[in-house]
Amino acid sequence: MLSSGDFKPVQLEDRDFFVQHYRRFPQMHSDNTFTNMVCWNYYANYRYAYVQDCVLLSSTIGGKTRYRPPIGPHNPDLLHEVMSLALRSNEERPFVVLDQGTLDWIKSLYPELKLDPERMYFEYVYLASDLALLPGKGYSTIRRQLNQFMKNCSPRVEDLGADNIAEINDFVEQWCEWKDCDSNPDLESEKEALCFALAHYEELELSGIAIRAEGKIGAISLFEGLNEDTALVHFEKGLPDCKGIYRAINAETAKILAGGYTYINRESDMGVEGIREAKMRYHPHHMVQVHMARQEELERVL
Numbered sequence: 001m002l003s004s005g006d007f008k009p010v011q012l013e014d015r016d017f018f019v020q021h022y023r024r025f026p027q028m029h030s031d032n033t034f035t036n037m038v039c040w041n042y043y044a045n046y047r048y049a050y051v052q053d054c055v056l057l058s059s060t061i062g063g064k065t066r067y068r069p070p071i072g073p074h075n076p077d078l079l080h081e082v083m084s085l086a087l088r089s090n091e092e093r094p095f096v097v098l099d100q101g102t103l104d105w106i107k108s109l110y111p112e113l114k115l116d117p118e119r120m121y122f123e124y125v126y127l128a129s130d131l132a133l134l135p136g137k138g139y140s141t142i143r144r145q146l147n148q149f150m151k152n153c154s155p156r157v158e159d160l161g162a163d164n165i166a167e168i169n170d171f172v173e174q175w176c177e178w179k180d181c182d183s184n185p186d187l188e189s190e191k192e193a194l195c196f197a198l199a200h201y202e203e204l205e206l207s208g209i210a211i212r213a214e215g216k217i218g219a220i221s222l223f224e225g226l227n228e229d230t231a232l233v234h235f236e237k238g239l240p241d242c243k244g245i246y247r248a249i250n251a252e253t254a255k256i257l258a259g260g261y262t263y264i265n266r267e268s269d270m271g272v273e274g275i276r277e278a279k280m281r282y283h284p285h286h287m288v289q290v291h292m293a294r295q296e297e298l299e300r301v302l
Contacts, residue, residue, distance in 0.1 A: 019034065028100075028288050043189045064092075064094075065091055067083075087295065094295060094298070115297075116293075120269065125263050131251065157209055157211055193235075197234065
């Protein structure tokens with residue numbers, strides 16, 4: 001029988017294993033990506049097992065563990081084992097599904113299982129060309145703000161690299177002082193994840209850019225490919241010194257990614273209303289939905 005003891009921590013040296021597996025079984029949601037897991041591992045305690053050509057994932061926050069369906073060839077018996085393991089967790093909603101294909105498969109096997117959508121974890125996916133070109137009336141306000149920034153702040157775009165990594169780390173400290181990360185556990189956790197990504201961007205093979213406004217770094221983004229047609233923006237941060245800089249870092253990142261990808265995933269809003277409004281303002285092409293099963297639902301069908 002599968003147990004939590006079969007899982008081991010996700011570590012930086014596991015990257016090649018995950019890259020190879022995900023080439024065979026591409027992911028749609030950022031939460032399953034290796035970069036996300038290893039950067040946020042101190043917070044969410046990601047663990048994995050490799051069973052019958054499938055990757056099994058769990059995460060534990062505040063002592064409560066959630067499990068995901070097997071990533072690999074469809075194996076109903078292994079799925080049943082994972083769901084049974086989730087049923088033994090102390091988490092109220094211990095089973096989470098992060099893509100539509102897996103959701104459809106589970107529903108075909110367990111048509112009576114109720115899986116509730118969790119809007120705060122839905123990820124926003126945009127046409128890369130829309131974010132790069134900002135076409136039409138729907139983007140007129142964003143274009144105007146971007147044009148004002150370009151006129152007023154003398155911006156320069158540069159790649160993340162050895163020449164500016166120290167200054168980018170200083171920028172992160174300034175961003176956290178502005179946001180008062182010390183008094184907000186969520187922002188403090190995000191700072192730690194971002195600092196890990198910056199410290200290991202070469203090993204993680206992340207790309208990134210910075211925008212220098214009026215001579216100093218005022219915004220950064222870090223990104224990578226998620227699957228064959230979609231790029232993923234892991235982090236995007238800006239300081240308030242030059243109005244419109246968030247518009248600029250978004251657009252400049254998209255210009256780079258539009259050359260190789262059809263879509264850009266810009267992750268979820270985590271239920272924060274202001275972030276939700278900002279992400280909706282860019283007119284997402286579609287959402288990557290997330291569904292969860294409660295303890296009582298698993299017990300009812302297993």
